[in-house]
Amino acid sequence: MPLTDIFYDYVDKGLLLGFIERWHFETSSFHVPVGEMSITLDDVSTLLHLPVLGQLCDLEELEFEETRTTLVELLGIDGGAAGVETEDAHGLKVRLSWLREIYVQRCNACGIYAWSVPTLAHLYDQLGGMRSWTYEYFPTMGRRRLVSSYDETTPRAARCRALGRVRLLRRFGRQLDGLTYSGVVWHPYEGHRGIRPFFGIGMYSDGLD
Incomplete structure (x- = not known):
């Protein structure tokens, strides 16, 4: 239910396209100056409040x-x-x-059910949940505001809203090209761990094709 309540009024096209340009399907990761970064099950669990542990949903083509x-x-x-x-x-x-x-x-x-697993596979396929992820790890990128009514019992993806449509791809490209280690929040969910604890399997990100 929390997943269906999360929506965005605007999309930062410049921000998303800047990251998409640096996405490599061979490694399922973004190649940025500080190294390779990727969306993991832990990100899905925290941003969307979906279970990491549980049964897997097997999909097959049906008539x-x-x-x-x-x-x-x-x-x-x-x-x-x-x-x-x-x-x-x-x-x-x-x-x-x-x-x-x-x-x-x-x-x-x-x-x-472990909904985080198929959700992560879908995010990799569509890159649809990338904005929430970038807001958490890259605090200086994108025009966003904190939602005043947000509290930590709700998914982290609902914490920010974009201020409007931004299409300045060149600006975000320059920001990404100049990215340094200090420009990345490497542990963005520490204050949220009481609600969504960390599980080792949450770092799994490969082999979902």
């Missing part, structure tokens, strides 16, 4: 009937509702808004 059967078995809905939703979603998928409604109603057991 329509298999998809409907899976939705019925896992979510406890009837086959007709599952079929209508896949048609409304225009494919063998469901909408997040629909899934959220089902979750609220019937899926309290979802907490047993």
